[in-house]
Amino acid sequence: MHHYGVRIGEAFTISFFGVRGSTPCDGRDLQRYGGNTSSVLVDAPGHDPIVLDLGTGSRRLGQRLVGEGVERVTCLLSHLHWDHVQGLPFFPMALRPGTRVDIHGPSQDDGRTIGEAFRDMWKEPAFPVTIDDLPAELTFVDHADDQFAIGDVRITTRTVPHIGHTLGYRLDWNGRSLAYVSDHQQPGVDVYEVSDGVRELCTGVDLLIHDAQYTRDEFGPKAAWGHCTVDYAVWVAIECEVGTVALYHHDPTHDDDLLDEIVTRLRAEHGDAVEIVMAAEGTSLVLGG
Ligand SMILES: [Zn+2]
Ligand SMILES: [Zn+2]
DSSP states (O other): OBOOSSOGGGSEEEEEEEOBOSSOOOOGGGTTTOOOBSEEEEEOTTSOOEEEOOSTTHHHHHHHHHHTTOOEEEEEOSOOSHHHHTTGGGOGGGGSTTOEEEEEEEOOTTSOOHHHHHHHHSOTTTOSOOGGGOSSEEEEEEESSEEEEETTEEEEEEEOSSSSSOEEEEEEETTEEEEEEOSOOOSSTTOOOOOHHHHHHHTTOSEEEEEOOBOHHHHGGGTTSSOOBHHHHHHHHHHTTOSEEEEESBOTTOOHHHHHHHHHHHHHHHTTTSEEEEOOTTOEEEEOO
16 A cells, blocks of 8 residues: 555545456466456545446456445446456446446447447357346446546546557546556557657646556567557656556566566666556555645
């Protein structure tokens, strides 16, 4: 747990329920950082909770919300790749009648709405339950570059370079700010540039949650797979003058010891310029102060 010296009641609390990219995974060597895929809970006092992505981590996340008696939740989806949506049919908020789940996500390149894309995704023979079978009331909202509000949390969306239309989100609330850029295509091997949209999302935020899929050694053969290096993630954070970067969307082959090694090295190299944390399942960050 990292705290920044402010009462939780006045701060954004960000809780990681899934920090893995690509596919859920497990093993003794992955226990400290966890094997569930992308899902993050954002709590702002006085607000219904906001969920960033519905990967497999959203099963346990939803258990917590149901336990707290939450009746309405907003989900902000970066894109519809499996590792970001696979938890929806197991998301306890979606399985409870009388609950409302508002799902925001990227408009699709082929013109389908995300609701239509979800209906196409969950059907026989891939899965026996359709979106329309889920007992909760689900709503879907498509976005490109956009701005809207959930209560008094201001949300900004921008297209992020990846594979297929992908959004990053910026949340501004009560003087605090958070950017979520889960899957981000680095422009090339050792190329350090960032799109205007991603720059708008990230500039000056307290916390940036960013793709950290590969090491520099791994990146070459996978340079067109939609992701970036840990070094690029930290470069974006420094370039955009963020306070803290949480490295996220860890490759399934990155075990606990390797993730420790990576963060130790990056802190030694860049710790003066930005605070660097390794997102770990079961931990929270509190933004305040
Ligand atoms: Zn992903
Ligand atoms: Zn993806």
